[in-house]
Amino acid sequence: MSETFLPELPQELWRAGKLELAHGVQQSLRVIRTATAGLGQFLAEIESRGVKDLYGYGSTANWFADMAGLSLGEARPVVKRAIALNPTRALDGTEVPAVAPATAAVAAEGMVGNERIDQILEILKKLPAETSAEDRTSAEKILADLARDAGPRQLAEAEANLLAWLDPDGNEPKDPEPKEPRRELTLERRKDGFWKLNGLLDDEAGARTAAALEAYAKPRPVDEFGQADLRMKCERLGDAWVDLLDLAIACPDQPGTSGYRTLVHVTIGLEELKSGLGTACLDFVGTMTAREARLAACDCLMLPVVMNAAGEPLDVGRLRRFVTPGQRRALNIRDGGCAFPGCHRKPKHCHAHHIDHWVDGGPTDLRNLVLLCGFHHRLIHHGDWEVRLAADGLPEFIPPQCRDPLRKPRRNTLHHT
Template sequence: MSETLIPELPQELWRAGKLELAHGATHLVQVIRVASACLGMYLAEVETRGAEDLFGHGNAASWFAEIARISLGDARDTVNRALALNPAPVAGGETAVFAPATAAAAEDGAIGDQHIDLILDILRKIPAGEREGADKILAGLARHAGPRELAEAGANLLAHLDPDGNEPKDPEPAPPRREVFVERRGDGFWKLSGLLDPETGARTAAILDAHGARRPVDESGQADHRTMPQRYGDAWADVLDLATACPDQPGTAGYRTLVHVTVGLDALKTGLGTACLDFVGTITAREARLMACDCLMIPAVLSTAGEPLDVGRMRRFVTPGQRRALNIRDGGCAFPGCHRAPKHCHAHHIQHWADGGPTDLRNLVLLCSFHHRLIHHGDWQVRIAGDGIPEFLPPQYLDPLRHPRRNTLHHVT
């Protein structure tokens, strides 16, 4: 085994250049892997001699879980990995290593636990006579490849050795296992968790990647600083918008999400105060104003005395014909510099419907969720110009004269 020393960290790590940072991190990864291989030798030796005789434990995994203060399951995985990569007794009093090429790569610090577990899982499915060659192929590949490439190579090896695969036990495939849990927390937020089969999980990851890409910088000058979980959360909201806008959506007839909001009339007009969402949650009145633009929201507007003044005004919602006209006119989010397509946009009331604004094309503009919120909560303003095209007035801190701007990305002029 090659001797590897832990490098000294610079006294001021923030002064380190990118090469020094890269070399330090790479070297420490190798140190960790070599140390893991050394630990495996000790654990294999303890298991071979007998942990009960040495330390009074039934097996090496139980003893290791105690000294490392980890779960028995994690300790068992570590010991099983060690036994496969170190000499173990076989018939006739001799010793042998289950995966010697993989063990050599682990001792060099070239591969880690994830590589090792993948290789061992593949080798256990290969007949003993073919295992040595497969071990050399996979260990050699693992020195330079990632887990995905290694898994694909293993699948190809198994297919080559057994092209027909295992005989199916049941002609009827088992239904995929999918579980989704939606739980409302005490603070009003919702916790989403679940388990998806491989195909559905891959499709979910792909669509979140596509919809969760960073926003290009628009004319507001705001860069996208969202973390990946935040971008995935916004992507999930976009996917819900697309699903609920589908004409075949059960129970909604193509309208956006149906929710119930109870809000005071003054709060709805001013945007100050709170509203009750679906009788269980609380949102701000400003959020209620934003949702009311293009969401199938049934508002229960109350007077100052709590008397219901209005329950539902379905006529204010954009009709399918109006939506098609908006899609043609604006071509997508009308905010200057935004690339978002019509399917990702809300129909925003320029003069809010609560303030008497009509639901017609002269009072509507397409906005993506980000710019919809920016218009409601920021200093930008939107209006319809004399030629019927939306134009936006920037804040004075961006343009003291507030020259109107338009989005030129969706149409060739």
């Protein structure tokens, strides 16, 4: 084994030119690789003699890990590479030839690093079992010579060519056993009334989920008042999740809902619901304000449960559907989407809003209904905007005085020419 030395460094490295710097890197790499190859020869010899007899360890990798201050995971590939590149001896003293002697020779010259060595060893494993010793030797020499100057891509191309030469028919095709996709989801209600959603998706399901959420999480366009969408990305994704949930619930084939948007069990008196004061219970899992219940009741199933002062149920009303499928189709045609000025949301993302709320005696007919997306539905219920049907039967919106002192009625012109 030849003796190697580190290249001499100039006393002031900052004075070195670009060629001198490049030469220094090349020389340092060569010294490191040559020293690594020499280390492999020592490890192969220890493996041949038996590390248990020499040092009392169960494996060469365990001894090397302690000697070098490495983890076992770091030491194992070094020892494995050393045994593959160098000849060893069996227990009876017979020599075990190296798996890749040509690669070992190139490594000893400092011309190839560990990454390319491992790549060559992996390629050799893929050669057909019936490959002759002569063909295997030739293939390894081709790869070793190529590795002097080639990168990983060139070696991968050489692998394809070698396999095509040695095994032109390839392996017999067989259908792999499909793996069960790993998908997890947990949903729990926190003490503050919010729900915490955690999940783990496989790559395909995650990509589909991300694509669906991104499609509905785009910022809303700037409205005619110059108001931009100020929601953060996480907030837009949360609203997109609700949009997708509404779409799923509205599907006629949806189990348990049959196309109904929401089933609300109102466990307060109807008078309280009319006044907007008090609380309601949503599907017996949590509370919501009466004001929120009024919003949900626009386009859902409502099951009123009338309570007395002591909290005893007096009567459970019958399930009532507020907007019929025919009315919904007519609304979709008339409004073309969210009717709020400047909103681009399509009908499938909209709720049917009662202009005069049903709890206030408003009828469920087209003259009292308008399509609104979730955002503008909340704005109408909780803000100072007003909506009405004009003389021509189309909805128009009156802004609050703080937005327009003249309160000029406005319409959405995006859905119809």
